[in-house]
Amino acid sequence: MNAERAARxxxxxxxxxxxxxxxxxxxxxxxxxxxxxxxxxxxxxxxIASGVLTRATHLGLRPRSDIARAQRLSGAWGTxxxxxxxxxxxxxxxxxxxxxxxxxxxxxxxxxxxxxxxxSMAFFALLALVSLAGFARRWARQVIRGGDxxxxxxxxALLGGATTFIVGAIHFSRxxxxxxxxxxxxxxxxxxxxxxxxxxxxxxITAYWAHPTALAHFPAADVAWMALSPLALGCxxxxxxxxxxxxxxxxxxxxxxxxxxxxxxxxxLFGSLWWLVDGDAGPRNLYHxxxxxxxxxxxxxxxxxxxxxxxxxxxxxEN
Amino acid sequence: MTTDAERTDALGxxxxxxxxxxxxxxxxxxxxxxxxxxxxxxxxxxSVTLAPGTLYEAxxxxxxxxxxxxxxxxxxxxxxxxxxxxxxxLRSHLSTQxxxxxxxxKRLAGTWGVA
Numbered sequence: 001m002n003a004e005r006a007a008r009x010x011x012x013x014x015x016x017x018x019x020x021x022x023x024x025x026x027x028x029x030x031x032x033x034x035x036x037x038x039x040x041x042x043x044x045x046x047x048i049a050s051g052v053l054t055r056a057t058h059l060g061l062r063p064r065s066d067i068a069r070a071q072r073l074s075g076a077w078g079t080x081x082x083x084x085x086x087x088x089x090x091x092x093x094x095x096x097x098x099x100x101x102x103x104x105x106x107x108x109x110x111x112x113x114x115x116x117x118x119x120s121m122a123f124f125a126l127l128a129l130v131s132l133a134g135f136a137r138r139w140a141r142q143v144i145r146g147g148d149x150x151x152x153x154x155x156x157a158l159l160g161g162a163t164t165f166i167v168g169a170i171h172f173s174r175x176x177x178x179x180x181x182x183x184x185x186x187x188x189x190x191x192x193x194x195x196x197x198x199x200x201x202x203x204x205i206t207a208y209w210a211h212p213t214a215l216a217h218f219p220a221a222d223v224a225w226m227a228l229s230p231l232a233l234g235c236x237x238x239x240x241x242x243x244x245x246x247x248x249x250x251x252x253x254x255x256x257x258x259x260x261x262x263x264x265x266x267x268x269l270f271g272s273l274w275w276l277v278d279g280d281a282g283p284r285n286l287y288h289x290x291x292x293x294x295x296x297x298x299x300x301x302x303x304x305x306x307x308x309x310x311x312x313x314x315x316x317x318e319n
Numbered sequence: 320m321t322t323d324a325e326r327t328d329a330l331g332x333x334x335x336x337x338x339x340x341x342x343x344x345x346x347x348x349x350x351x352x353x354x355x356x357x358x359x360x361x362x363x364x365x366s367v368t369l370a371p372g373t374l375y376e377a378x379x380x381x382x383x384x385x386x387x388x389x390x391x392x393x394x395x396x397x398x399x400x401x402x403x404x405x406x407x408x409l410r411s412h413l414s415t416q417x418x419x420x421x422x423x424x425k426r427l428a429g430t431w432g433v434a
Contacts, residue, residue: 026375028355029371043371053372054372
């Protein structure tokens with residue numbers, strides 16, 4: 001076999017996207033090395049083995065590099081931590097929002113805390129939209145290009161989990177006690193529908209799990225939703241981690257984005273603590289603090305630490 | 320986003336590719352070279368023959384970090400050039416290596432005598 005043919009044949013061991021970038025020059029290098037007409041079997045085997053390993057890397061079966069692996073793990077843990085934080089935060093915030101729909105808080109502390117938490121929730125939504133907008137086009141382009149089965153599976157998990165979670169939350173929000181035909185509905189800081197959605201989406205985070213007798217009085221569909229919604233969210237989250245690991249690698253998110261997420265988590269936690277230490281339970285005990293709220297704040301503090309330590313760890317970026 | 324400090328530390332985090340990456344950067348320190356010229360130069364300066372797969376994996380990593388940049392291809396051969404960040408990273412890495420070498424040699428001389 002002549003050097004040119006052998007070089008072309010060996011280079012085919014590499015994935016198409018790699019060949020698109022390095023293929024020509026790589027073939028030239030092999031041709032130059034094998035220019036005397038004697039193709040080294042050892043060298044050719046080495047090239048093919050490297051190509052197969054690179055294919056495995058592109059399929060996600062091997063970490064892209066030591067740096068990329070560290071980044072991917074860091075990003076995945078950060079995403080999981082931030083989502084858990086927002087979920088537990090939304091559980092507290094939605095209860096207080098429901099309270100405000102019935103009657104505004106009587107203390108300045110609870111009002112201030114609610115303003116802080118509501119602003120922070122709005123900022124979380126904005127950050128999610130901004131990152132989705134910057135991400136969706138690359139994601140769609142990579143899925144359409146095809147050839148990446150892991151990306152397709154992750155995308156299906158993300159879309160399936162998110163759709164189930166959102167549709168379920170909208171469906172069950174119709175039973176929301178905050179607006180259930182009450183004439184004072186929508187007098188809170190946010191429209192009643194937003195509060196209802198947050199309440200429904202976080203129904204799984206409740207003290208009722210510790211009181212099975214009370215839970216037994218709930219309609220079976222509601223209990224099923226409380227049990228299954230975390231699974232749907234977990235499925236979406238696993239898909240998101242898989243998609244982010246494959247799509248966002250070429251363009252790492254800017255540092256300001258991570259700082260904004262971390263600062264906003266601190267802001268929300270501050271609002272939650274402010275409300276917890278405010279002694280006033282408000283009119284008709286609507287702003288009462290329970291053990292579940294203390295647990296919520298503990299979980300948020302732990303996830304904030306987890307998120308900050310993973311997102312702000314000094315990991316050399318891929319580009 | 321990669322900071323200068325991260326680029327400077329980058330070679331240390333390359334694992335088994337730290338050696339090839341250092342050799343490539345050192346080879347490019349006197350001007351751009353394409354793949355084959357790089358392997359020949361590295362053979363000359365370090366008596367190390369980099370396998371094509373190793374060479375291109377190391378090239379991909381340091382190119383991704385912005386330590387080198389690909390120039391326009393000349394007859395399918397794409398030369399690579401050291402960037403300012405690459406020069407800083409190489410200088411920092413080699414200074415550390417020199418320090419280790421000096422200490423090691425000094426200790427060897429103290430214990431085993433001068434060769």
